[in-house]
Amino acid sequence: xxxxxxxxxxxxxxxxxxxxxxxxxxxxxxxVNAALVDAGITMKDVDCVVSGNMQGFGGIAQPEQWLxxxxxxxxxxxxRIATGGTTGGSVGQGACYTVASGMYNVSLAVxxxxxxxxxxxxxxxxxxxxxxxxxxxxxxxxxxxKNLIATTAVGAAAGVAVYQARYYMQRSGCRQEHLDxxxxxxxxxxxxxxxxxxxxPNCQPEDIxxxxxxxxxxxxxxxxxxSDGASAIVxxxxxxxxxxxxxxxxxxxxxxxxxxxxxxxxxxxxxVGVIDPSEQMGARVSAMKAYKMAGITDPxxxxxxxxxxxxxxxxxxxxxxxxxxxxxGTAWKHMEKGExxxxxxxxxxxxxxxxxTNAIGSSALQRILEAALQIMGKAGEHQVPxxxxxxVAHGWGGVTNYITFTVLGDTxxx
Amino acid sequence: MGEKIGIIGYAQSHHQYxxxxxxxxxxxxxxxxALAKAGILxxxxxxxxxxxxxFLDGRTISNVFLSMAVGAFLKDESKVEEDGTSSLMYAVxxxxxxxxxxxxxxxHTIGWxxxxxxxxxxxxxxxxxxxxxxxxxxxxxxxxxxxxxDKYGVSEGDxxxxxxxxxxxxxxxPYASRRMADVSATEVLKSKMFFSPITELMMSPITDGxxxxxxxxxxxxxxxxxxxxxxxxxxxxxxxxxxxRNLLSLTALKKAGQAAYQMAGISDPVNDLDLLEVSERYxxxxxxxxxxxxxxxxxxxxxxxxNGVTTKCGELPVNPSGGALCADPICATGLVRVVECCKQxxxxxxxxxxxxxxxxxAHGQFGICSQKNTVIILGGE
Numbered sequence: 001x002x003x004x005x006x007x008x009x010x011x012x013x014x015x016x017x018x019x020x021x022x023x024x025x026x027x028x029x030x031x032v033n034a035a036l037v038d039a040g041i042t043m044k045d046v047d048c049v050v051s052g053n054m055q056g057f058g059g060i061a062q063p064e065q066w067l068x069x070x071x072x073x074x075x076x077x078x079x080r081i082a083t084g085g086t087t088g089g090s091v092g093q094g095a096c097y098t099v100a101s102g103m104y105n106v107s108l109a110v111x112x113x114x115x116x117x118x119x120x121x122x123x124x125x126x127x128x129x130x131x132x133x134x135x136x137x138x139x140x141x142x143x144x145x146k147n148l149i150a151t152t153a154v155g156a157a158a159g160v161a162v163y164q165a166r167y168y169m170q171r172s173g174c175r176q177e178h179l180d181x182x183x184x185x186x187x188x189x190x191x192x193x194x195x196x197x198x199x200x201p202n203c204q205p206e207d208i209x210x211x212x213x214x215x216x217x218x219x220x221x222x223x224x225x226x227s228d229g230a231s232a233i234v235x236x237x238x239x240x241x242x243x244x245x246x247x248x249x250x251x252x253x254x255x256x257x258x259x260x261x262x263x264x265x266x267x268x269x270x271x272v273g274v275i276d277p278s279e280q281m282g283a284r285v286s287a288m289k290a291y292k293m294a295g296i297t298d299p300x301x302x303x304x305x306x307x308x309x310x311x312x313x314x315x316x317x318x319x320x321x322x323x324x325x326x327x328x329g330t331a332w333k334h335m336e337k338g339e340x341x342x343x344x345x346x347x348x349x350x351x352x353x354x355x356x357t358n359a360i361g362s363s364a365l366q367r368i369l370e371a372a373l374q375i376m377g378k379a380g381e382h383q384v385p386x387x388x389x390x391x392v393a394h395g396w397g398g399v400t401n402y403i404t405f406t407v408l409g410d411t412x413x414x
Numbered sequence: 415m416g417e418k419i420g421i422i423g424y425a426q427s428h429h430q431y432x433x434x435x436x437x438x439x440x441x442x443x444x445x446x447x448a449l450a451k452a453g454i455l456x457x458x459x460x461x462x463x464x465x466x467x468x469f470l471d472g473r474t475i476s477n478v479f480l481s482m483a484v485g486a487f488l489k490d491e492s493k494v495e496e497d498g499t500s501s502l503m504y505a506v507x508x509x510x511x512x513x514x515x516x517x518x519x520x521x522h523t524i525g526w527x528x529x530x531x532x533x534x535x536x537x538x539x540x541x542x543x544x545x546x547x548x549x550x551x552x553x554x555x556x557x558x559x560x561x562x563x564d565k566y567g568v569s570e571g572d573x574x575x576x577x578x579x580x581x582x583x584x585x586x587x588p589y590a591s592r593r594m595a596d597v598s599a600t601e602v603l604k605s606k607m608f609f610s611p612i613t614e615l616m617m618s619p620i621t622d623g624x625x626x627x628x629x630x631x632x633x634x635x636x637x638x639x640x641x642x643x644x645x646x647x648x649x650x651x652x653x654x655x656x657x658x659r660n661l662l663s664l665t666a667l668k669k670a671g672q673a674a675y676q677m678a679g680i681s682d683p684v685n686d687l688d689l690l691e692v693s694e695r696y697x698x699x700x701x702x703x704x705x706x707x708x709x710x711x712x713x714x715x716x717x718x719x720x721n722g723v724t725t726k727c728g729e730l731p732v733n734p735s736g737g738a739l740c741a742d743p744i745c746a747t748g749l750v751r752v753v754e755c756c757k758q759x760x761x762x763x764x765x766x767x768x769x770x771x772x773x774x775x776a777h778g779q780f781g782i783c784s785q786k787n788t789v790i791i792l793g794g795e
Contacts, residue, residue: 001417002511023541049652052495054474061469061536062495065781066655074654075669078786079504080495082468084475090492094504101507117540133473136527137436254513258481258491285488293513398478402491 004412005099006241006248007233007372009039015197015229015357018116024058025067028112031230031362032071035108038378039234040244043072046234047104050094051111052082053361056129058117071110071232085157085309085397086256087111088231088365089404092393095235096251096406105237112230113359130399157311158223160277160400162215165314168278169217172329174317176217178336180205182313183222183355185341190352192342192381197227197357217314222355224311229359231366238412249372252390253294253407257285261399277400283322286405291324294407295414296390299324304388305374306348307367309396310355316340319394320348323405347384350374364395364404371408417510420635420642421792422628423452424753429591429623429741432526437471441522441624442483448518448626449485453638459628460514462486464493465501465521465745469536472528484520484626497521497693498625498749499778499788503648505629515631521746522624530620530744534782538656549656551695552617554782556609558661559698563611565662566713568701570611574599575719576697577616577739583726584736586765589750591621591741615739616697623743625750643756646773647680647791649673656782664706667777667787671707674775678791683708683775687791689758689768690724690732691751692777694739699784703777704732707789726768734758734766748778752790759794 011034013019019027028051036042049072051064060066064073064080079098083090088111095109168174184207187200200207211221241248259282287299296302306325310316317331325346326334334340340348349355351370354363371391373379388410395404425447427433433440449456462484466476477493480486490513494501498521505517523530534551535544543549562568581597584590597615605614635642651673653659653666671683680686690707694700701715709730710718718724724732733739735754738747755774757763773793780786 002513055468055495056474059536060540061533062467062781063537064652065537065785066539068652069654069658073652074658075665076652077650077670077673078652079500079650081492081504082495083477083491083493094492097504097507097511101510103507103510129468129472129474130478131473133437133471133476133524133527134479136472141434256490256492257488258486260481260487261479281488289490398475401478401481401487 002413003100003102004238004250005096005235006250008236008241008245008248009035009234010369010372011035011038012195012231012366012369013229014195015227015359017225017227019114019228024060024063024112024114024117025070027114027228028067028110028230029070031112031232032108032110035232035234041234046072046106046108048077048098048107049073050079050081050091050098050107050109052080052087052091053112054082054084054087057360058114072108083397083402085360086364086395086402086404087361088363089368089395089406090256092233092365092368093254093256093404093406096254099235099237105240107235108232109235109365110230110232111362111365113361114228115226116228158215158218161312161315162218164277164318164400165217165312167276168314168318172332174332177205178332179217179222179313180208182316182335183208186349186352186355189342189350189382190356193351196352197225218312222313224355224358227357227359229357229362231362231369233365233369233372247376247410249375249408250412252409252413253290255286255289256404257282257289258398258403259401261401278318280318280322282401282403283319286403287323290405290407296407303346303390303392305371305384305391306346307351307371307393308349308353309364309367309394310349310353311358313355316348319396323392323394342382343385350382350384367393367395368406375408375410418632419506419509419629419645420632421756422630422635422639422642423448424627424756425451426589426625426750426753427623428589429621429743431591431620431622433622437522437524438479438483440622441480441520444624444626445484445520448628452628454516456485458516459485459489459518460516461490461505461508462518463501463505465496465498466523467495467745469533470523470528470530470744484518490514496786497778497780497788498746499752499776499790500650502627502749502752502790503650503788506645506648509629509631515634517629519627519629519749521749523744523746524622525620525743526622537782551782552612553609554656555696556612558783559611559696561662562698562702568716570603571599572716573611573616573697574602576700577602579719579725580733580737580739581615583734583766584740587735587740589741590736592619612696618695618738618742621741621743623741623746625746625753627749627752641760641795643759644793645790646793647674647678648789650788652786661783664702664784667703667706667784670787670789674789674791680791684730687730687773687775688771689755689774691735691754691774692733692737693747693751693779694737695742697739700732726766731768734768748776748788751776751778755792759792
């Protein structure tokens with residue numbers, strides 16, 4: 001039985017490119033402490049800690065073994081979950097399952113990333129290591145088609161996202177100026193979010209258009225930063241949640257359906273082969289399952305707000321369609337009309353999203369956290385000017401193939 | 415536990431150093447075997463939980479490129495960066511919520527790619543201990559062994575006796591990687607010394623391996639399986655960091671054990687359990703684990719071995735498969751224990767079968783000096 005559970009406390013740190021004032025442990029602890037204070041509870045009330053980050057990016061193996069004492073793991077059940085870009089989403093969902101199953105009453109989810117601890121930006125060295133295992137195998141036993149493919153199909157996230165954006169633009173008619181508009185919206189929104197990294201008050205598409213081209217269609221102004229930061233949420237069962245929180249954000253539906261790895265891996269590798277990385281079958285299936293679980297039949301009408309994992313502006317458009325919020329190929333038209341802006345019909349990533357703040361391991365948990373803040377009415381300056389009944393949070397990672405999708409609501413599941 | 419969850423299929427690889435397959439091939443073969451044993455198709459899987467770590471696999475996002483090998487594409491999928499028993503616990507929780515009715519749990523480590531002992535060096539406090547460069551899992555294990563021996567008057571011979579027992583058991587286990595028949599205590603003590611008192615045969619070998627367990631809700635389990643093995647209890651706990659804990663006491667394991675015993679309704683583990691499979695990375699750990707699980711008083715674990723209580727034919731066999739001393743594919747080690755317990759309960763263990771096993775305990779650990787522990791209680795019909 002799925003026991004009702006809700007988010008009753010949220011905490012995050014200020015995000016910047018280099019948090020030199022804290023260690024990774026102190027960074028994570030900062031978010032944990034903020035979440036506990038927000039929920040009005042202490043560590044004694046917490047039964048289980050679910051944590052995660054991408055260990056290669058900070059250069060610490062299994063960091064929860066060292067910094068577990070800082071985030072409250074010591075003497076408690078603790079689970080570490082890490083799934084690449086979706087780590088935060090998986091951690092948040094993990095905390096939900098630990099409570100929904102009845103094993104624990106109150107769980108803490110915490111995710112963090114401290115890029116500045118590694119010599120080079122994590123996204124450069126870290127992502128180059130995706131195919132590393134296969135490379136070693138190739139060096140020892142010779143090259144086979146399979147490990148050749150795995151080592152060539154990596155590329156940093158920008159490399160993959162460029163192809164993805166081009167596919168989408170070709171199919172939908174979206175143009176580069178629309179990406180400028182999305183990026184400008186995210187910079188503007190971030191300026192209202194005190195925790196966000198790239199803040200640019202009153203940023204206009206023309207400002208973004210002036211920045212250098214990196215790889216068509218992406219300009220420098222389109223790309224997400226690499227941030228140091230952490231986020232944490234407290235998840236509790238119904239009775240505890242009602243006692244400690246006026247307006248909890250209830251978990252209504254969740255799913256994390258993955259797709260096959262994209263690119264080059266056609267039928268000889270294992271199946272149907274994903275050629276078009278903007279297709280995102282995993283996102284479609286995840287959304288379908290989570291909406292069903294939440295009892296949502298028409299997401300276009302019933303969803304009030306979405307937090308989408310969009311390191312690049314094209315992904316905000318792609319995923320809002322794949323998650324059923326707009327019809328195929330129309331997201332950019334709705335965006336052009338301002339429907340996805342903070343005061344629009346369906347505000348998307350009004351926290352600035354991953355586009356403005358990307359502490360990779362924590363980014364997907366931040367989406368859940370920001371969606372919860374909007375339901376709880378605690379988002380502050382970037383609170384949308386309407387009642388948020390249903391908000392969805394999305395996470396994306398792997399080699400474009402991992403998805404986490406969570407539906408939150410202002411009332412528990414029926 | 416509210417709902418009953420059963421194990422309907424399980425399989426493990428033939429553990430060895432340098433398995434001479436890609437990671438994907440190794441995993442795929444074991445998954446295929448487990449699905450065949452469960453008698454279900456990939457299409458029937460609801461959720462998949464894998465278990466590996468980025469450092470041990472030597473790659474970022476270690477579950478990438480595994481989706482197809484474990485049959486997870488277009489399925490609910492997640493990865494727990496811990497021992498496989500933690501993944502199993504997570505999968506059980508997912509099943510209890512009713513969101514899915516079949517879950518596949520996979521765990522693997524390829525030991526030859528990156529030396530796991532070197533990896534353990536990167537788990538210690540990066541600001542202090544890493545700078546000194548002294549601590550890794552073996553040196554910390556040796557410190558723990560020394561402290562334990564000094565406090566309770568345990569000799570090196572007592573530790574060697576544990577190794578002799580487990581290596582003897584492993585000799586007839588076709589899946590074990592270290593198979594040495596008739597090893598004597600002298601040979602154990604004279605094998606290569608790493609950190610005193612730990613010699614090569616007192617510590618687990620670096621291994622490539624994989625284990626898979628398929629779980630199902632009670633209804634589904636009964637419909638597809640004649641003899642499901644039920645999860646009766648589970649517990650999990652983490653100890654503080656190495657420098658901040660008392661290495662003489664496996665406090666986390668005690669708590670995890672108590673949680674699992676309570677859930678399974680076990681008050682007297684010595685009488686209620688028929689068999690234990692524990693993850694002992696070093697010989698002394700088996701003694702400490704037995705004590706923490708309530709089989710003996712603190713410091714008295716050696717008498718279990720001395721009196722033959724924990725031998726294959728003893729009253730309460732511990733590690734009849736040979737345990738981690740015979741094969742230690744790190745992330746998979748705990749899940750291999752679960753697989754071995756299932757085999758014992760279903761009478762499939764062949765040469766190392768113990769008769770009349772109805773209730774068994776599987777233990778998984780992770781981190782230096784058994785920092786994180788998971789205990790699973792399994793029972794037959």
